[in-house]
Amino acid sequence: MRIILASASPRRKELLEQINMKFEIMVSNVDEVITQSEPSKAVQELACQKAEDVAKSLEEKVLVIGADTIVVHQGVIMGKPRDKEDAFEMLNQLQGKSHTVYTGVSVWENKKGSWEHFEFFEGTEVSFYPMKNQEIEYYIQTNEPMDKAGAYGIQGAGAAYIKKIEGDYNAVVGLPIGRLYQEFINRGIAIFEDS
């Protein structure tokens, strides 16, 4: 089956490659709109919009995967920082405390001409060590925070400030790959060419 990852995120690409999936990338340009106030629902909604946008541009038998990651701290949703000041604000809020990272996933499948889809999410609790202003500024200078929800990368230099995590590490990086694979298996979806 032709599998499409509807994402520009290099992390999501790497995680699918890590489990030897064969897929193509098609990036959605949809305007992401949040109507759900609950973070777990909002990430599924955003993932769904990305996957649907790509799916509906195709007609053949395909499987389209979309995902979205947000950081939630004391009820405030953090996406990717707008600029360096915004990144500073986010990291200043997150340092020394715990927050939850939500990643939603949406899978669209064309079955005999009609689309079926399902969504799920993973929530992972992440605790930060305290960061001095100077450390935050130095970290922002590396540019690593700028394309990441909450302005940090657990898989990069941001690891220096991670005290503890509870839940799926890969969901923080952008795609809960184990859960995604299990969802395919449980639904009888063959994702490997010879399976």
Ligand SMILES: Cc1cn([C@H]2C[C@H](O)[C@@H](COP(=O)(O)OP(=O)(O)OP(=O)(O)O)O2)c(=O)[nH]c1=O
């Ligand atoms: C918290 C955290 C987020 N991230 C990344 C994962 C996502 O790529 C990004 C959140 O932005 P998203 O809007 O979820 O995704 P994206 O814009 O990168 O890609 P696309 O919409 O095309 O799928 O933050 C990390 O890489 N490491 C981390 O520790």
